[in-house]
Amino acid sequence: MTTETRHDEVRRWLAGVGTIAAAVNAPVELPALLDLIARTACELTGYEAAGVLLADDAEHALVISGAHGLTTEYVARVNAEHTIELGSGPLSSGPSSRAFRTAEPVAISDLAADPSFDPWAGLAREHGYRAIVAVPLLVGSRPAGTVNCYRTGVHHFGPDEIDLLKTLANQAGIALETARLRDRERRTIDDLEQLNQSLTAQHRLLEQAEQIHRELTAVALRAGGVQAVADALARLLARPVLVADPAGQPLANAQHRGVLLDPAPIATAGDTAEEATSPLRDSTTGELMTAPVVLGDELVARLWIAGRVSGLGPLDRRAVEHAAVVCGLELLRQRTALEVEWRLRGDVLSDLLGGGDSAGLGARAESLGHDLTRPHSVLVVKADRPGGQVQQGAGPSDVRRLLGIAQVTADGSGPRPLVTSWGDYVVVLWPEGRPGPRAADAAEAIRQAAQRALGGGTASAVVGRCCIALSDYASAFRIARGALELAQLRGRTNRTSTVPDLGVYGLLLQLEDPRELVRFADGVLAPLHHYDERKDLSLVATLRTYLEQGMSTSRTAAALFVHPNTVGLRLRRIEELIGVRLADPGALLHVKAAFMAEDVTGSAWGSSSPAPDGGPLPGAARASASGVDRARGERGRKT
Template sequence: MTSKPKVAPVPDHDSHPARELPEVHRWLSSVRKITKTVATGRPLPEVLDLIAHTAALLMGYEFCGVLIPDPTRRALVIEGSSGLSAHYIAQVNADRPVRLDQAESVEAPSSAAFRTGAPVAIADIEATPQFAPWGGVAREQGYRSMISVPLMESKGVAIGTLNCYRRSVHHFADEEIALLTVLADHAAIALTTARLRSDETKRMDELVLLNEELHQQRDLLQKSEDIHRRLTEIALRGGGVPGITTALSILISRAILIEDNHGTVLGRSSRTEPFPDDRARAETTSDEASVAGEFRCHSVLLAESEVARIWISRGQSPLTSIEDRAVEHAALVTSLELLRSRTADEVRWRLHGDLLSDLLGGEPSAMDTVVERAGRLGHNLTIGHSMVVVALTGIEGELVDSCLQQAIGRINGWAETMTPQPLSAVHRDRIVVLIPDIGQSRDTLADTAEKIRVLAGSTVPKAVATSITVGRSAGLGDYALAHRSAVGALSLLALTGRSGAAVSLDDLGLVGLLLQLDDTEQLVQYADRVLGPVRRHDNTRGTDLIGTLRAYLACGLISSDTARVLHIHPNTVGQRLRRIQTLTGMDLTRPDHTMEIAVALTVGDVGDSSRTG
């Protein structure tokens, strides 16, 4: 049995103040140190360690610990200590926690003190079966007796325990327990104050952080508004997409390329930055963020549809939040600019379409105003023009209108770079372009017609564009006839399988000359007199003698070549030719009869195409 610690007795008239004062001063000094530590705002773990150290120092204990509930309030854990090893603390907290939810018969001394609010002392832990779960760690740490004193709030609620340990068996006397209780009360006040201060500090830190975040949000909003204002001003000043491209490049210090949904470049801030080529950009889907990890692609949406893309070059570091906001604002302003431009284009194209419709219709009442209206649109109809008419084939029916609009958009974009500007519009499911006569050579005009055909055919991969060029029209009345001739030529080319080319009416020789006749009725009558019986035979019998005749003439009157082209036996070709001779009363071995049949076939095609146009 160890001797009792020296404690300061309660003073009375018979006591000796000289012996009592040093002990009182020692206690007051220790309590004052705890109070000062709390007052200076030291961290809570430091306060708890000081409480444990003070208890050990004042009462002469080898080990002390301060236990408080964990966040779940299901166990007490050691948060402050004096003399206890880190290994012991870790073992108790992790493997042998002091549970608060166990039955009273098996609960630990600390949980009993916490639950009841009264001290619990064990003089010999080896003689106490209920301490068995902690016996191993107790022997490792080296203590034999312990006491757990609750830390009580003013409202009588326990907030933790002060545990004190001795190496030997020790009976805790009442006066010793009373002193520990006084110390525990001071410790509870210190713990409560430290917690309040800690909570207040946390709240202050949270307020400071919140204030900083609010300031950052305010700065972000101000910068965002400034970016939006700058980009909007550029659009309002008429800078268009090129101006937006340049402004965004300056704002985020990266090269920018903006293209529409057809792949046409609308703005480019740098001519040296190696952006992906047309094919690589076209193969990049809208939800892909980069190409080869070097370029970002940001969609520009209008009515939930992608109308353009913003390509952003690589940088030394990722985009900041404000730079991302700048890209978003640029996308918004770009979509509005494209909407404005699209609306203006639609109005202009409609006016062009109405003008061409009146010009090609040839109505006298409309012809009185076409020259003036064309002048207001920037076109001079007092000079001669060549006409290029383009037909698109191979397109599904529901896509025809959109493909024509895309094609005329490309052609108009090209026309705006020309001086003087050609007049172009969609007319009756075909594209008509009037090219001002400024002394172009025949080859130059052919190159222009091919350029127009390629622009129109690039809208859809499977589309086939065929163009026909009609030479110079001097008077307003010539345009209607020129258009009919061009439409007839396009129909004839489609009929004879010659689609997908740029052809001049002059290239068609006799056919081209016949197409320019104002009245084709005589041609139709002539063709019907010569080949009418053959056509009627095909219609009633379901044969294709006309097709055989066309192939025979194209193969130079050689039956074996005709059979190979038609994938039939030469004898079958002979039988069909004899049937044609019987129906027409003509001999295909005679050159004059053969020529008359060939002319009738051509004239019939011209007549049919003219009526179709």
């Protein structure tokens, strides 16, 4: 070979190596670089095909990752069906595997004559390949893969030829290492950029979280009230916010850009038991979302926010949760203040019903904002119990809810009504003779609101008489309370009543001294009570049911779940014991009046309540009250 020819050869190889170096500096993506190495190998050596094989991450196999001249089918089938393995087995003895393990070139002049190539011989023959040389591709003195060159005819690879291929492979190794470093650097830069963006976003989130904490904490510290909580949340979310009690009555309404939420659909939106304390969720009432405000296990309010939950970011949701907590604290603060005020009013009512010092009572009531010198009607409200079980006390939460409802109703009126509780009863002294709702309207408003607030329960209300003097309140309260108990006992629940609505019962309740009623009831019914106690029978309950069923033996038997003959026998025993014939209209009226007297004395004073003069009821009254209890218990068992 002439000197000029050698110089041309050197320049050609240098140009090929330079092309690879330029591609690395460009930079070029790794698959394109590997294809370029394979093409350069073919161009510099005149081989028909070349491939660059790289070890997988676990170094279990070699994969053709770049190629020139090799068909797509050949590359796919080698990689998928005839994988070049680096461990042990029939697919790990080929030239590529040996070149990788020994870091030395492996050449096969005739593929058909070398058994180590048998797994790939058929595939190579289909595509016309007859000779191969595999040169290790070193990266930092460690094999990373091989450069394979193919000839379509039998070919002997000489030492000079292999040395040139090793030089090309070494340059390719440098290019591969540089490309990998560049890829790692690019990934590192991308990771750093993402981290920087994440840190920036987190910084913004921390600033927003600090703003949420600062604004809502400031509301809590200055005791700004529920309205201040709603205003702060509306600013943070840039949305209107409404706070409503469990019955749907607004407690606060905060606008955004002049827009306020309409409380009307909220007041009619009922929650199921599961939804009542569920987390932030979309409401079925228009484009609204709602979140509970809970104290302990009690739902005390709900936040209503314009929009849907999907439109809130994580911090917005945190703001809603934080606002619900602060709102609960504000309501707890208000409740504590109200409970202290209710307790003070309860002391006034207790002394008022007990006939305390008039001058002192008036001054104490005036200090609480109530003028007892003007006429007041007595309203009594109580939660209904299932099946008319009036002897069971209402739950503390029911009384508290009813107190809150009555207070909201009273707050819109002036002069200020006195709202407090007396045991299981909510008592309202409603001022008369001034503009605004009448006592009956106020009682009905409280009852209707209770139906929404008691979680499916109901309440009954009675409007008592109007009191002019302080001495009128004890009897007015007693009569109204007895009327309410009688209404609940007779199943007339979830309604607002007045004493005249009870007819004869109302008249009997207004008797100041129950002793005559007790004596009359005992004179008629005591033999039946004593007989029931000795024999453990139900003559009183049978007689009461017989009267309630229109003197029908069959209906009485069905109501008591006994045979009609049993009812007939009991009625004859009753007639013998009390000395009357139930078929006699006069005697029947006598018995009915005794039952009514017994109901009145048991409901108006009860077995442990004091008589109007402050002393205990006589033994006859206690017996008649216990008789009412037994009758109620018997009817509870029959149902």
